[in-house]
Amino acid sequence: MKILSLIYGSVIFIRNKMYDLNILKSRKAENVEVICIGNVVAGGTGKTPAVQYFVKKYLNEGKKVGVLNRGYKGKRKEDLLLVRNDKEILATSVESGDEAFLHALNLKVPVAVSKDRYKGTVYLRDVCNVDIIIMDDGFQHRKLKKDKNIILIDATNPFGGNEYLPKGRLRESLKSLNRADELIITKSNYVDSESLEKIRQELLKYEKKILVATFYEENFYNMNGEEKELNIVEDKRILIFSSIANPKIFYETVKRLKPSKIEKVEFEDHHLYKPEEISNISEKGKDYDYIITTEKDIVKISEKIDKLLVLKMGFRIV
DSSP, X not given: OHHHHHHHHHXXXXXXXXXXXXXXXXXXXXXXXXXXXXXXXXXXXXXXXXXXXXXXXXXXXXXXXEEEEOOTTOOOSSSOEEEEOSSXXXXXXXXXOHHHHHHHHHOOSOEEEOSSHHHHHHHHHXXXXXXXXXXXXXXXXXXXXXXXXXXXXXXXXXXXXXXXXXXXXXXXXXXXXXXXXEEEEEOGGGSOHHHHHHHHHHHGGGOOEEEEEEEEXXXXXXXXXXXEOGGGGXXXXXXXXXXXXXXXXXXXXXXXXXXSEEEEEEOOTTOOOOHHHHHHHHHHGGGSSEEEEEHHHHTTOOSOOTTEEEEEEEEEEO
């Protein structure tokens, strides 16, 4: 595993150096502002609620906003796909991938997916007439020149064990934070003040603006979209399941809502559920008062699950 991490890190170092020396070129899309919400640690930093936070922020400022996502694990015939326009959703979660579809559900703005982020940016600018594009992930995608890089640092795992993938969680060296414009420490409410201060002190050397954000529970909703209060699970027996990068945070979040019992079923990140897996979860859930999953998971499930609640999370800069 260590050898694989060294190989990975070497490849990333060489690639970044080639961009730094202008051997590999970045392209700027004119007449549109691109703001990237990214990270240097793989998964679990809270990008999805952060993207939605910034979309709403710029909408409130009177801007026309679009969202651009890679469309990871989306199964589509052509790379560039408009997932939704101003009025309606135009694709399925299978085509777009779970993250992009979740944006399409929660935001009434154009959402596009494309592995070629420059092509996706030009499309959102020219076809959807947006002023600002919030790019969900893509700090490592240097082919497209961004106007602003906002990097999220997960307080519960800030530096990926200081090891590259696959041994650790680093996607590139922490020195890459020198390319950032702003750093946000997320999930600050999941660590103590001393740990938070240590992270902040470590980040000060990059001489970037540092903000702190919380990751909090908003409410539950069922498969019919009906909202439920958070206290509905207090003193209840709960089964949770998820396919996210950091299931531990999901578990800790539900635990804070004071159920009497929690059992968990975990799948790999971005897992596509099979009907028999959903059937097994439904059967297992008969012994519990409620079954709880995440918003990222529910967009991949079409089968009905009795007693299912979806936990909606929010992002707030404090």
